[in-house]
Amino acid sequence: MSQRTFTPALGRLGLTRLYDPVVAALTRERLWRSLVAMHVAPRPDDTVVDVGCGTGSLALLLHRLEPRARIIGVDPDPEALALARRKAGGGDATAPQWRLGMGDALTELLEPGSADTAVSSLVLHQCPLPMKRSILASMHAVLRPGGKLVIADYGLQRSTLMRLAFRIVQLADGVRDTQPNADGVLPRLMAEAGFGDVREAEVVPTATGSISVYVASRG
Numbered sequence: 420m421s422q423r424t425f426t427p428a429l430g431r432l433g434l435t436r437l438y439d440p441v442v443a444a445l446t447r448e449r450l451w452r453s454l455v456a457m458h459v460a461p462r463p464d465d466t467v468v469d470v471g472c473g474t475g476s477l478a479l480l481l482h483r484l485e486p487r488a489r490i491i492g493v494d495p496d497p498e499a500l501a502l503a504r505r506k507a508g509g510g511d512a513t514a515p516q517w518r519l520g521m522g523d524a525l526t527e528l529l530e531p532g533s534a535d536t537a538v539s540s541l542v543l544h545q546c547p548l549p550m551k552r553s554i555l556a557s558m559h560a561v562l563r564p565g566g567k568l569v570i571a572d573y574g575l576q577r578s579t580l581m582r583l584a585f586r587i588v589q590l591a592d593g594v595r596d597t598q599p600n601a602d603g604v605l606p607r608l609m610a611e612a613g614f615g616d617v618r619e620a621e622v623v624p625t626a627t628g629s630i631s632v633y634v635a636s637r638g
Contacts, residue, residue, distance in 0.1 A: 439474055439502075442541070445587070448476075451623045451630050455540060455571045456480050458620060458634050463487035465535040469515075470522045470558060471542030475503025478515040481538075490515040493528060523553035525561045534561045540571040541630075544600040545592045551599070555612035562637040568614055574622070574631030575603030585628030601628070609635050 442448050461467050461481050465488040469478040472492030482490045492515050494500050500517045507514050520528045522542065537558040543551045558568060576582040582601065589597045609617045614635035621632035 439476065445627045446541075446625045446630060447623055451571055451621070451625075451632065452477055452480055452540070454621045454623070454632050455538065455569055456484055458569045458632060459536055459538055459567070461485035461488040461490070461536065465489065466491065466529075466533060467536045467538060468493060468525065468529060468534045468558075468561060470525065470537060470539040470554065472503060472515075472517070473499045473541075475500075475506050475515065475517070477538065477540050478503070479507060482513070482515050486513050491518060491529065491534075492516065493518050493520050493522065493525065495519065495521050523550060523557045525557040529561045531560050532563045534566060535563060536567040536569065537562050538569045538571075542572065543570065543605065544573045544588065544597050547596050548599055548604075551604075551608055552612065555608055555614075559613050559637055564637060566637045568609065568633075568635040568637065570605065570609070570633040570635075571630060572605065572633075573597065573600045573628050574605055574619065574633070576601045576628050577622075581624060581629045584626055587627045605631070605633060609633065613638065 455477060459467060459481060461484055463485060467481055467488055467490050469492045472478050472494045475492055478490050478492040492503060497519060500519060503517055518528050573588060576585050585601055606617045615638045617635040619631050620634045623630045
C-alpha cells in the first residue's frame with residue numbers, strides 16, 4: 420500500500436494541525452495515554468516502535484519515562500511527522516527517531532525481530548479490515564520472540580451511550596472501516612496475527628466512544 424493511501428489524522432476532515440487539541444478535548448487523552456505508557460513500561464535499551472505515531476505525543480511520553488530506551492515513531496504523514504519533530508525540539512541525541520513509512524511495511528524500516536515493544540494508538544479504527552490485519556502482521560514481524568504489543572484504540576462499544584458517542588468518529592473516518600472496531604474485532608485480529616495472551620486491559624469511556632487498551636505478546 421502506497422504512502423498516498425493512508426487516512427490522515429482527524430480522518431476525512433484532514434485537519435492534522437488541529438489533531439492534538441481535538442484529541443485532548445474529546446478522548447480523555449491524558450488518561451488513556453498514561454495507561455498505555457504503564458503497559459509499555461519501557462526499560463533501558465528497549466527498542467519501542469510507535470506505529471502510526473502521528474504528531475508524536477505517545478513517543479515523546481515514552482521517551483520522557485525512559486530516556487535510555489530507543490523510541491522509533493513511524494507514520495506515513497509528512498505533516499504529522501513535521502509536527503512531531505517540532506514538539507521534540509532539538510539537541511537531544513536520545514530523542515525519538517521519526518521515520519516516514521506505512522504500518523504494514525515496518526520491515527522496510529526495521530530489522531525483523533528487532534523491537535522489544537510495538538505500540539499503536541488510534542490508528543486501526545481508521546483502516547479497512549485487510550489493512551488492520553496487515554498492520555498487525557507487520558508489528559508481529561518486527562517484534563522479537565516474547566516481545567510486547569500494546570494497542571490503544573476504539574474497541575467494543577458496549578453501551579447505547581458509547582455507541583451514540585462513537586458516531587462522531589464514524590463521521591470523521593467512515594462507518595465501513597470503524598464498525599469492526601465497535602463490534603469488538605481487534606482481539607480476534609490480534610490472535611489471528613499470531614499474538615498470544617491477548618487481553619483487553621483497560622476501557623476508558625470518552626465523549627467519542629470507549630477506548631480500549633489491549634496487550635498481547637509475540638510467541
